[in-house]
Amino acid sequence: MILNPDSIKPLYLQIAEWLENEILNGNLKEDERIYSQYQLAEMFNINPATAAKGLNLLAEENIVYKKRGLGMFVALDARKSILSKHRNLKLGPMIQELIGEAKRLAVSEDELILLIQRAAKESGGDGK
Template sequence: MSKSLDDKKPIFIQIKEVIEDQIINEQLKEHDQIPSTNQLVQFYKVNHITVSKGINLLVEEEVVYKKRGVGMYVAEGAKEKLVLQRREGFAEEFVLPMLKEAKKLKLSDDEIVRIMKKLKGSVKVD
């Protein structure tokens, strides 16, 4: 788990995304217990309500499920669901802003592709 939270997004969203990343990267697999609210509160030094809000979003999206009195667990099919969600938002969230900036800079399609190919080889997944 990474301790770095930034001020670009609400903290509860960042905590939700950290857990999602752990599921996508298979650090957490189906039916694995996710860190408890108390563990996340202590780790990130944030309010209990903030952490609960992020985890509750995961429950609402059926990415995690609750075992009463035991904890929260990764739901079956959670990874596939998260990958699909992120793929659907990828173009709008990342590609469109990049293309708008490229247009401002008058970059050709070939230049954009060259830049992407160059950077793709240096990308490391957290």
């Protein structure tokens, strides 16, 4: 991922999201040491304080934790926490919109479930 300085999303949030994606993709594992603010600053050519803000955000969310004198490490349930957060932040609003549209179109809950299962099968999912 390349940070986008022109984005309306602050750089520290982009750093936090990049680290979350590294955890989700398995590139950073539980209890593994992660990049320091200085390493992140060098990697992305940003101010170390900006990188630190992204790291601190993840620490506040218990996705990473500090070991005094050793740096930051991936928390034990980090992947699970990130998945839950993404489900709530991304899928929640989409589902609410889908339910609203289904109501406007007089689609019953059972019909909606069948439509979702069919779409999942067609996209290679298992429909569960």
